[in-house]
Amino acid sequence: MTSQKVDYIVIGAGMAGLASAIRLLMFGKKVLIVEKHSIPGGLNSYYKRGKREFDVGLHALTNTVKPGEKGKPFHKILKQLRIPLENFELSPQSYSLIKFPDKTLKFTNDFNEFIESIHQQFPNDIDQFLSLVEHIKNFNEVALDNETFMAKDVVRSFIKNESLIEMIFCPLLIYGSAWENDMDFSQFVVMFKSIYFEGFARPNGGVRTIINLLTAKIESLGGEVRYKTAVTKIIEQNGAVCGVLLNNETLVECSNVLSTVGNFETKKLLNPELFVAEENIGKLSFTESIFITKEKPHTLGSDATIIFYNNRPNYLYRCPQTFIDNQSAVVCFPNNFKNDQMDEGWLRVTSMANFNLWKNLNSADKKSYLQKKEEVASENIELLKNLLPEFSGDYLFKDVFSPTTITRYTGHLGGAVYGSPDKIRSGKFPETKGLYLAGTDQGFLGIVGAMLSGISITNLYFLQNGSNE
Amino acid sequence: MAELNYDQVRTHVLNIIADIALDDDVTSIKDDLLLREQLDLDSMDFLDIVMELKKRHKIEVPQEDYPQLATMQSCVTYLTPKFNQ
Numbered sequence: 335m336t337s338q339k340v341d342y343i344v345i346g347a348g349m350a351g352l353a354s355a356i357r358l359l360m361f362g363k364k365v366l367i368v369e370k371h372s373i374p375g376g377l378n379s380y381y382k383r384g385k386r387e388f389d390v391g392l393h394a395l396t397n398t399v400k401p402g403e404k405g406k407p408f409h410k411i412l413k414q415l416r417i418p419l420e421n422f423e424l425s426p427q428s429y430s431l432i433k434f435p436d437k438t439l440k441f442t443n444d445f446n447e448f449i450e451s452i453h454q455q456f457p458n459d460i461d462q463f464l465s466l467v468e469h470i471k472n473f474n475e476v477a478l479d480n481e482t483f484m485a486k487d488v489v490r491s492f493i494k495n496e497s498l499i500e501m502i503f504c505p506l507l508i509y510g511s512a513w514e515n516d517m518d519f520s521q522f523v524v525m526f527k528s529i530y531f532e533g534f535a536r537p538n539g540g541v542r543t544i545i546n547l548l549t550a551k552i553e554s555l556g557g558e559v560r561y562k563t564a565v566t567k568i569i570e571q572n573g574a575v576c577g578v579l580l581n582n583e584t585l586v587e588c589s590n591v592l593s594t595v596g597n598f599e600t601k602k603l604l605n606p607e608l609f610v611a612e613e614n615i616g617k618l619s620f621t622e623s624i625f626i627t628k629e630k631p632h633t634l635g636s637d638a639t640i641i642f643y644n645n646r647p648n649y650l651y652r653c654p655q656t657f658i659d660n661q662s663a664v665v666c667f668p669n670n671f672k673n674d675q676m677d678e679g680w681l682r683v684t685s686m687a688n689f690n691l692w693k694n695l696n697s698a699d700k701k702s703y704l705q706k707k708e709e710v711a712s713e714n715i716e717l718l719k720n721l722l723p724e725f726s727g728d729y730l731f732k733d734v735f736s737p738t739t740i741t742r743y744t745g746h747l748g749g750a751v752y753g754s755p756d757k758i759r760s761g762k763f764p765e766t767k768g769l770y771l772a773g774t775d776q777g778f779l780g781i782v783g784a785m786l787s788g789i790s791i792t793n794l795y796f797l798q799n800g801s802n803e
Numbered sequence: 804m805a806e807l808n809y810d811q812v813r814t815h816v817l818n819i820i821a822d823i824a825l826d827d828d829v830t831s832i833k834d835d836l837l838l839r840e841q842l843d844l845d846s847m848d849f850l851d852i853v854m855e856l857k858k859r860h861k862i863e864v865p866q867e868d869y870p871q872l873a874t875m876q877s878c879v880t881y882l883t884p885k886f887n888q
């Protein structure tokens with residue numbers, strides 16, 4: 335066993351960990367960044383199949399800023415990381431749809447168009463909607479000491495029409511709730527502002543553009559991410575963290591550790607024997623099918639960028655009883671951002687999925703697991719035919735990932751993309767001095783949220799008081 | 804060494820602010836108005852100003868003195884003796 339000593343350790347090179355590491359390095363701290371996987375990105379990483387470059391997840395970057403605007407969350411992040419906005423090469427969405435059986439709402443990066451759409455579809459409820467909007471505008475969703483309370487109760491105190499409530503919640507839940515059918519109100523406001531007020535864009539080059547900007551910044555500051563290096567244990571002595579053990583048998587002494595791997599995932603590193611109850615593990619996991627087609631989606635019949643599809647009167651955001659829920663999905667056409675630089679058509683379908691069913695099948699019988707992925711692809715193709723009138727169902731290539739893929743590559747228990755419903759908003763583990771949490775289970779989600787979390791927690795606990803040492 | 808005057812200290816501070824508030828025009832800063840109201844700066848960014856003062860000029864600003872950095876004028880007044888130490 336070898337040993338070494340550093341000032342700070344960041345566990346995980348996802349969006350939260352990378353942003354945190356940049357801040358520490360900017361302040362001249364000696365930091366060790368460890369990542370289990372062989373590449374960075376975490377839940378929003380990338381891979382290659384054949385000649386094609388794939389993104390994990392990335393439908394869209396939320397919190398789009400428009401030219402001339404100032405002071406938005408995304409500006410704050412870029413300022414803190416000192417990365418110029420232009421470098422993200424953002425291409426805005428055309429429009430997105432919330433498609434329910436009876437009604438369809440449309441939104442763009444101009445919030446007025448969403449108001450207009452609600453006005454048309456729900457003329458009797460528009461005033462109630464606008465009073466909710468006022469309440470949201472005045473709410474400080476990022477305060478680290480906000481209490482947890484459920485959003486649907488708050489929204490129902492403004493809006494009476496349940497159908498409208500279901501439609502408003504649909505994109506916000508599936509893009510960022512760790513709870514079934516509801517979400518914490520602060521998180522609701524984060525999502526509402528980032529999706530409806532600010533909107534969607536995609537960096538040219540996809541998630542690689544974002545990750546490359548972050549890793550290049552780390553390099554320029556003299557930092558280094560150690561890949562294929564997992565923390566196997568966080569070592570604690572007398573209620574304070576004193577180091578970590580790595581999978582290569584190295585002991586690293588350190589009294590400041592920031593974990594981005596999740597609440598219970600971190601607690602398990604402190605105590606590998608820890609039992610995590612079912613209800614504390616997030617239940618929301620997904621499959622995603624990606625199809626590559628010769629024709630682009632607009633030729634196949636749709637100019638929409640993202641379609642939040644739901645075929646029931648209400649929206650069931652929950653772990654389905656079946657392998658996937660085939661009555662709802664998020665469909666993304668990356669070609670339909672304003673600046674399409676891709677040669678082929680890309681169709682992505684994300685479905686809610688049952689982690690345990692996938693896990694049991696995967697461990698029992700590899701062949702049936704692969705067969706099940708084929709079935710999901712076929713179901714997703716049928717859905718796409720519904721949304722794209724000219725689509726025959728033919729494609730050049732496809733890839734499907736399942737909830738077990740998510741756990742394998744990111745370590746999130748239960749394949750829970752949005753982590754556990756037990757968030758630790760303060761980012762502190764009160765039992766263990768020097769150990770902090772950022773990212774998914776601190777409560778700020780998505781690419782922008784995770785970066786903001788990494789920055790805020792690092793500033794608060796590592797830089798604010800430590801700037802004089 | 805000659806002591807730095809108001810304008811010289813101001814230039815040092817301005818250079819730091821310009822690097823932090825990347826998207827702002829810093830040429831029009833009014834010295835007697837709050838910086839955070841003229842520029843897109845919040846409390847997190849003041850942390851960076853303090854860090855840069857230390858990195859570039861070896862000047863320490865303890866946390867209780869952060870309010871001294873509110874306007875350009877108060878910055879320069881507070882920092883001039885530190886620059887000239």
Ligand SMILES: Cc1cc2nc3c(=O)[nH]c(=O)nc-3n(C[C@H](O)[C@H](O)[C@H](O)COP(=O)(O)OP(=O)(O)OC[C@H]3O[C@@H](n4cnc5c(N)ncnc54)[C@H](O)[C@@H]3O)c2cc1C
Pocket residue numbers: 345346347348349350351368369370371374375376377378390391392393394395396563564565566594595620622740743744745746751772773774775779780781782784
């Ligand atoms: C399919 C899918 C689609 C998505 N679409 C979007 C989207 O369109 N827009 C958007 O904004 N967000 C999207 N998201 C959400 C977004 O990806 C996440 O919210 C965000 O990336 C979370 O970042 P994080 O840093 O908190 O966590 P993570 O990305 O999970 O980072 C944690 C890192 O820690 C590493 N790690 C775990 N255990 C250890 C260990 N013991 N030692 C060392 N390293 C370890 C993991 O490998 C991982 O890299 C999507 C997610 C998925 C899965």
